[in-house]
Amino acid sequence: AQSVTQLGSxxxxxxxxxxxxxCNYSSxxxxxxxxxVQYPNQGLQLLLKYTSAATLVKGINGFEAEFKKSxxxxxxxxxxxxMSDAAEYFCAVSDQAGTALIFxxxxxxxxxx
Amino acid sequence: DTxxxxxxxxxxxxxxxxxxxxxxxxxxxxxxxxxxQDSKKFLKIMFSYNNKELIINETVxxxxxxxxxxxxxxxxxxxxxxxxxxxxxxxxxxxxGSPTEAFFGQGTRLTVV
Numbered sequence: 160a161q162s163v164t165q166l167g168s169x170x171x172x173x174x175x176x177x178x179x180x181x182c183n184y185s186s187x188x189x190x191x192x193x194x195x196v197q198y199p200n201q202g203l204q205l206l207l208k209y210t211s212a213a214t215l216v217k218g219i220n221g222f223e224a225e226f227k228k229s230x231x232x233x234x235x236x237x238x239x240x241x242m243s244d245a246a247e248y249f250c251a252v253s254d255q256a257g258t259a260l261i262f263x264x265x266x267x268x269x270x271x272x
Numbered sequence: 273d274t275x276x277x278x279x280x281x282x283x284x285x286x287x288x289x290x291x292x293x294x295x296x297x298x299x300x301x302x303x304x305x306x307x308x309q310d311s312k313k314f315l316k317i318m319f320s321y322n323n324k325e326l327i328i329n330e331t332v333x334x335x336x337x338x339x340x341x342x343x344x345x346x347x348x349x350x351x352x353x354x355x356x357x358x359x360x361x362x363x364x365x366x367x368x369g370s371p372t373e374a375f376f377g378q379g380t381r382l383t384v385v
Contacts, residue, residue, distance in 0.1 A: 193373065202276075202362060202376040203315075247313060258327055259305060259317040260374060 161186045161252045163233075165263035173271050178222075178237040180266050182250030185231065191253035192233045193260065194224055198246045206248075209233060220244070245270045275299050278363050278377040285353055286385055293348045293380045295363030301375070302368045304346035306338060309360040309379070318361075321346055322368055353384045 166181040184190055191210050195203040207218025214226040224235045233250060247267050251260040276297045285291050297304065303322040309315045319338045320327045326338065335351045350357060360381050364374040 195376075197313075200379075202378045203364075203374075204376070205373060208373055249315065254317075256327075258303075258320045260315075261317070262315040265313045265315075 161188075161190065161254050161261050163192075163250045163252050163261065163263040165248075165250050165266050167266055168264065169267045169269070171269040171271065172240045174242055175239050178235070178240045178244065178268065180235040180248050180250075180268065182224075182233045182235065182263060183231050184233060184250075184252050186252060192224075192226065193251040193253075194218065194222070194233075194235050195249045195251060195262075196220075196246050197249065197265075203249065206235070240268075240270045242270050242272065244268060275375050276363055276365055276377040278361075278380050280380060281378060282381050282383075284383045284385065287353055287355060289353050290349070290351045291353060291382070292350070293361055293363075293382070295346050295348070295377060296344055297363075297365040297375070298344065299365055299367075299375060301365035302343060303366050304340070305364040305366070305374060306346065306348050307362040307364060307376075309362060311359070315362070318348075319346075350382075355384050358382055358384045 162185045164183045193208045194206040197203050206222050207216045209226045217223045222237045247265050249265050250263040279294045305320045306318040318332045337349045340346045360379045362379045363377040366374045
């Protein structure tokens with residue numbers, strides 16, 4: 160069965176520092192992987208997705224993620240954090256039937272000035 | 273123009289009541305979903321539905337039922353509400369054939385007292 164594990168429920172960085180949010184996946188088939196962001200009291204917004212094309216995926220707001228099959232990872236990075244990046248981030252994998260998303264437990268990103 | 277809209281945004285009700293949450297999408301998608309986000313922010317699929325098939329997560333109580341009057345709407349009916357039903361409910365939609373990249377509504381915060 161498909162699953163994702165997000166390492167670290169809370170990550171704190173300073174403004175301008177590197178952001179690294181970790182996600183490992185388990186999948187019995189080639190996975191489709193996603194990162195979503197949720198700002199307070201809002202819905203989820205897609206940051207980026209991996210669909211078996213390029214292993215380095217660029218998303219919105221300067222985020223990117225690299226698919227590493229050997230490590231079963233899909234970590235999210237951003238070179239320089241902004242205060243506006245503070246939010247909840249979810250890694251997700253498409254279920255085997257391709258009918259729904261299976262989410263990780265989320266990582267809260269805090270950015271301090 | 274809101275792509276996926278839900279009403280109401282907040283819903284406070286007493287135990288035992290029956291309530292509905294409405295969802296509409298104007299993206300022309302043919303698959304819609306309901307997800308539940310609990311107090312720990314964990315997101316879990318409840319239903320996925322297109323004009324061919326309703327897929328129910330087996331852990332969802334049968335007090336919950338999706339109803340789709342047409343392709344652009346998927347409403348969620350909940351009977352005999354319980355305290356444990358308190359959560360944020362998200363509607364989402366996607367295009368069949370895409371790798372389940374979903375567009376989410378803003379969520380409905382349901383509080384059962």
